[in-house]
Amino acid sequence: MSNGGNVRENDTLKPMDSKQLREYGHRMLDYLKDLLPDAAPEQPENFQHVLDDITKKIIPGLTHWQSPNFFGYYPGNSSIAGFLGEMICSGLNVIGLSWITSPASTELEVIVLDWLAKLLNLPDQFLSTGHGGGIIQGTASEAILVVLLAARDKILERIGRNSMDKLVVYSSDQVHSSLKKACQIAGIYNDNFRIIKTDASSGYGIDPLNLDQAVHVDIEAGLIPFFLCATVGTTSSASVDPLVKIGKITEENAMWFHVDAAYAGSACICPEYRHYLDGLEYVDSFCMNPHKWLLINFDCSTLWVKERSALVNSFGTNPDYLKNKMSQQKNVVDFNDWQIPLGRRFRSLKLWMVLRLYGADKLRGYIRNHINLAKQFEQLVRSDSRFEIVCPTLFSLVCFRFLPYNNDNDDDGYELNSQLLDAINSTGQLFFTHTIISDKYILRFAVGAVLTEERHIREAWKVIQNQATIISNNHILSKINLK
Amino acid sequence: MSNGGNVRENDTLKPMDSKQLREYGHRMLDYLKDLLPDAAPEQPENFQHVLDDITKKIIPGLTHWQSPNFFGYYPGNSSIAGFLGEMICSGLNVIGLSWITSPASTELEVIVLDWLAKLLNLPDQFLSTGHGGGIIQGTASEAILVVLLAARDKILERIGRNSMDKLVVYSSDQVHSSLKKACQIAGIYNDNFRIIKTDASSGYGIDPLNLDQAVHVDIEAGLIPFFLCATVGTTSSASVDPLVKIGKITEENAMWFHVDAAYAGSACICPEYRHYLDGLEYVDSFCMNPHKWLLINFDCSTLWVKERSALVNSFGTNPDYLKNKMSQQKNVVDFNDWQIPLGRRFRSLKLWMVLRLYGADKLRGYIRNHINLAKQFEQLVRSDSRFEIVCPTLFSLVCFRFLPYNNDNDDDGYELNSQLLDAINSTGQLFFTHTIISDKYILRFAVGAVLTEERHIREAWKVIQNQATIISNNHILSKINLK
Structure with missing residues (x-):
């Protein structure tokens, strides 16, 4: 603005x-x-x-998410194909309540989620052809909630509803806030939400030893570890939890293992980034958001599970007014039994149109271009000794900060970087955001808007440098004035 | 098809x-x-x-929800203004995470929900100017879930989290299936979901005496009645619970009182139907779905609460990466703290455009026209002695059935009406659906598609009569053949 x-x-x-x-x-x-x-x-x-x-x-x-100078949060891509998909969806305005209320809507979703699963090279158990399958949820928050509830109900069915106070959820301190919200909703006791601390030594991913230890302490205390949420591309710094190593722990302890790759999942359609998903064989549910970085207009969060029956057990209701022979005979998928809302939009259309109109090859190029731009930005930051890169740049997010002045680091540059961010955003020339990691105030520069080109990266960096210079000068002036 | x-x-x-x-x-x-x-x-x-x-x-x-011959479920209206609103929403593709991620998106929603509250003549406490306010949720299922969770957390904060087994939820047997789903999610014990039976004597609305009795039995058993969901326009038959009488019961017992008017709420913008909402002064939360019958393309379910803090207490998370001075200083509304998902679409645009481009007066005329068409259909049914009207036609839904043949009513016409519905829908000339009330198979004819005119009603009735005649004749023939 x-x-x-x-x-x-x-x-x-x-x-x-x-x-x-x-x-x-x-x-x-x-x-x-x-x-x-x-x-x-x-x-x-x-x-x-x-x-x-x-x-x-x-x-x-408005905050202009589609501006080439938008580097905030994570991207929220819009595209012509995605837009046309939304137009057709809105024009047809079919309401998905159950399969029969719009068969093609459900069927296309089943097919396209299989397509995307194959692009991501997900294990076959996530495909609709077996016991698993994919569904479009509105957001990763909803995805994480439905799998947490499915996991909760599955364990409670075995040990009894009165054992809620025993159920323990695990994640790193870098997990998305939606897990906390989901735990509140599911009634997980606050004391039973284990947040495993991470630090720079593991690139802000979970240290499996710490997880293993926490699980064992809980078991010894008579508690029941039942759910772990790992992240591939955390919200703060795009860090990655080591899926194979922690997957072994969840397997040993019969825990539900969910992987949230809301942002970085899109990158995993490129073979060179797919290794971040190694370990999905241990995973019960996997989510990524094509509405972030894969050119699908918001909202479209894709969730896959290996056992769809776990969702149906938790969310099935089967009221009389929706009964029909197709559903009763279990010939068909009723996605309302896999999610919280009853009604659904025909969102698979836009996903289908993006995949067809752009093709997998061009989509990989699109992702690689952003990662390349981020690497260029990282180089620019590294070339200015007043700044430091805080985390490795694995995808298209660059985490950096302005180094605190000598002899002036009471708060380790917290206020300084906060001021710098305000100053830069106040120019109106670009927009980006921050996070806090290990008590440090970090600037997050997330590349991924559709229109962003190399020149926008260079211009953004110039504005950042200029504002940093102004703040430095003001700081020096204020020191002189104080004397 | x-x-x-x-x-x-x-x-x-x-x-x-x-x-x-x-x-x-x-x-x-x-x-x-x-x-x-x-x-x-x-x-x-x-x-x-x-x-x-x-x-x-x-x-x-696809099932063609926008066809003038669609009389199934309840309507799912599409309109030019609603469609244009969706186009702009999708084109801008701003992602609402918190106020600052798109100020105008939040602000317009606050304003337009106040507009709609005024059109419905809701009590002032539901307006944003006090402690209340409105929000667009995706569906009435999500609305009912968030208020149930808010009510749950409010009472548990007082009595302790270990008292989950004591919490009791009430509704009639006509309540929408989403309440059952919400109870499952919230962890309400199955045994503590009280379903008050209704019958024709109260027009399938809750009998307050039955509710009062159930509440008192539970209190005597040491349980805690904490939530009631009433319905104005039930899914099966558009019946109405008597809000004033049951509101007194919830008030006496300090229960959260939610009213679901998903379908019939739209009718209440007309003064002559507003009396169905009398009693909202007792109500904590109120929901209706403009995406059903008020020309807003799906999805747009509007929820109002009297105490927005109850929602924020349950759904607030406030992660570092979303922190900003506007939110911290509580200058602004952050709708992500009133709902399950974090991200939100700019849905208020379509509501705003419909209200402006059509105006309240024309919208009332639109509703009245459908109710008038439904009354005409009811007359047609009454004019044929082979059929009966099962429930009073309060709005635009006509519930009727084909009467079972003499000496041939083992199942009271269940199979007969089921066959008739299949036969009619198989003609492809119209589509409508059924429900079960008091073990009777009922045909539901829901008027409300945008393009439906008097001629569609008359033609639909002809098809229904013809198929009924064919089924009768086949029935007689099969009896002769058997002899």
Whole structure:
């Protein structure tokens, strides 16, 4: 968003302080409220009037995820093929309640999830031809919730519903916040959510020894380890848990093993990155988000399981008004029994259209280009000694930070990097975000917008360098003034 | 779908038997599998080729929810304004993670949910200006789950997490299956899901005396009644629970009171139907689905709560990588803390565009027209003594059945009506569905497709009458043959 408001000339180079932000924030919060009436119109409005409002009132208040200068969070790709798929989906507007309410919608989903499984070279057990299969969920949060619930119900069926207090969930401290949310929802006791600390020595992946130890301590305490969530491409730093080694632990202890590859899963369609998924033979469920980095417009999170019956056991309801011979005879897949909502959109269309209109080969090239751009950005960062690269760049995310000034590192550069990020984003020339790892404030530069080219990387780096210089100079000036 | 296959001439008038159905079913299941390759293409395909496949392979395998002859389930409306809203949403493809990831997306949602709350004349506590507010969820299933979880966590915070076995949920036997699913997910004990039986005497609404009695029995048994879900317009028969009377019971017992008006809520924008919502002052949360009958393309389920903090307490996670000053200072609404997924689409756009481009007045006319058509259909049914109307037609759903023949009612017409429905749907001239109420097989004729006009109602009735005549004649012939 543009830096509106009556900022005084000599303030323009200063990052906003929190008083200013609060002031602007309130103004922004009231932004649309002031611009729009407080009730729906009684009579139809002119279409051009509505379109004008979108251009003048809505668009200026958006964060532009499709900008080539968007490097925040992880990408949220839009594409022509994905867009056309959404248009057809919305135009047909068929509501998937069960197979019979739109057979082709379910069948295409089954087929296309098999296609994608093959592109990712997933073990055959994840294909629909056996006991497994794939489903499109809205988000990785929903995927993680449904498998956690399926795992919970499976173990409780064996040991009794009164044993909830014994169930223990494991993950690294780098796991996505959705696991915490899923645990809250599933009723996992707070004390039974084991967060295995990671550090730079294992590249912020889980150390299997630490996991093994935690599992054994819990077993000795009479608890029941039942679920592990590993990540391939964590949210903070795109780190990767070692699937084979931790898979052996989950196998030994009969735990449900889920792998969340929401972001980095897309890269694994390239053979040279597929090794990050080695170990999937130990895994019960696997999720990645084509809506992030595989050109599918949001939302489209793909989840595969090896035993679809575990989902149906947890989510099947089979009410009278949906009964039909096809479902009763178990001839067909009813995806409503694999998920939380009953109704579903025809989302497989956009996935199918992207795969067909672009083809696997071009999609691999698309991924490789972003990773290549990220490597170039990493080189730029390395070439400036004021900065450091914090984590290895495995995919298209570069984690770096501005090094704290000598003799001035009470907070190890936390405030400095926070100010720098604010200053850069306030220029309006690019947008990126941060994270905290091992108490360090880290700048995350995530390449992956469809329109991003080499020049955007170079220009972004120039802005970052310039703002860093300004902050350094201001810092030196303030020290002089203090003296 | 058309009635394909090599059915012999003299069989064409006979409803399919289950052997046939199984055979066709398998053929249908393999339908797309045979038509599509089993892997994604390596190289891009021609756009026209993909479009041809949609026309020739996908569309013939769909159930046509937008057909004027679709009378199944409840409607799933599509409209030009809703479609345009979806197009803009998909084109911008902004991902709502928190307020800052797309401010206008959140703000428009807050504003438009207030608009719709005012159209429905909801109590002020549901507006965003106080402690409440509205949010778009994907489906009513998700809405019911989030409020059940919020209610669960609120009571467990008071009485301790070990008391899960004491929590009791109440609803009528007409409640939507999503409540059962939500209870399974929330870990409510099966034995603690109280289903209050209803019958024709109360129009299939909850009898408050029965509810009161059930609550008191549970309290005496040391259990804790904590959640009631009432319905305005049930899935089976569009019956209505008496909100005021049962609201007094939930108030006395400090229970969370949720009202699901997924279908009939849309009718309540008309003053003459608003009385069905009288009693909302007792209610903690209220949900209706504009994607059913209010011209919003799927998905758009609107949920309002009086205490938004209850949702945030259950679903807030606040991870580092999403932290920002706007959220930290609680200046803004972060809808990810009111729902299960983290990411969200910009769905308020389509709701906003429908309300503006059509206006409240025309929307009321739209609803009234469907109710009027349903009344006309009801009259047609009443004019034929072979049929009976089973429930009062309160909105646009007509529940009726073909009366069983004299001396031939072992199953009270169950098989007869099941056959009739199959026969009618097999003509391909219309599509509608059934339900079971009080062990009776009931035909549900739900008016509400955008393109349905009076002539479609009349033509549908003719097809129904014709098929009923054929079935009667076959029945008589088979009796003669047996003699």
